[in-house]
Ligand SMILES: NC(=O)C1=CN([C@@H]2O[C@H](COP(=O)(O)OP(=O)(O)OC[C@H]3O[C@@H](n4cnc5c(N)ncnc54)[C@H](OP(=O)(O)O)[C@@H]3O)[C@@H](O)[C@H]2O)C=CC1
């Protein structure tokens with residue numbers, strides 16, 4: 001696949017790493033205005049770094065946009081004259097609707113919105129996808145790319161804002177939980193490196209139990225909580241202090257903030 005990433009920052013670099021380690025490219029163009037921070041990609045076969053978005057677009061079929069929301073509209077205007085019917089446009093931009101993209105480039109382009117997360121760098125992104133009417137003809141291509149770099153789900157566009165919080169911001173939420181359990185493990189006597197190892201692999205095990213078995217989390221919790229034991233003592237204390245409530249409040253606050261970001265873009 002001939003892929004271009006327009007805007008190779010935090011997310012764009014993660015996508016580039018995932019594509020390269022998974023051998024998912026015929027050619028890969030990476031763009032940004034200042035190329036210094038992506039010099040690590042120099043020297044990879046068939047990977048090209050450029051400040052010229054139009055060059056990247058002319059040389060590629062799949063165009064993945066990963067710029068800040070405020071920059072996207074001008075970039076769409078810049079590249080519009082160079083779009084042809086070979087192109088599939090994939091936008092990862094938060095809060096930027098398909099309708100707004102079509103307002104700039106028209107309805108006769110395959111448009112897909114993707115909401116991946118930075119775990120795409122290690123082939124483990126949970127990515128949500130949706131498309132415009134025409135883009136339905138190319139959604140299988142997007143699913144193939146993102147399934148190769150993790151797991152994908154095609155959803156209605158109305159759910160993309162929620163998907164952004166659960167999946168994209170979700171990486172940060174889970175990191176904070178891993179950090180907190182690491183801090184607890186240090187207090188309980190492990191050194192910092194050991195503590196993080198214990199926290200990460202326990203987290204990985206918990207997620208994989210659910211992925212492998214398809215169980216509800218509470219079924220797995222029931223297998224761990226010995227009556228009158230230490231696990232239920234800890235769990236109940238966490239809930240008294242508002243663990244679940246705090247996570248739900250935080251995620252709803254994130255969701256509401258996207259409405260503010262959207263208004264600021266207009
Ligand atoms: N970070 C994340 O985990 C996720 C981010 N997103 C979305 O992805 C987008 C990017 O986020 P993130 O990677 O964090 O942001 P960054 O700011 O890290 O990356 C954006 C990149 O775009 C480049 N850029 C700016 N203007 C242009 C231009 N005219 N042409 C080419 N490149 C340009 C910037 O580099 P330079 O200034 O050198 O040009 C910068 O490196 C956002 O819209 C965000 O909402 C979605 C899911 C997850």
Ligand SMILES: O=C(O)[C@@H]1CCC=N1
Pocket residue numbers: 094164168169
């Ligand atoms: O924090 C943000 O706004 C972006 C969108 C999801 C992840 N990063």
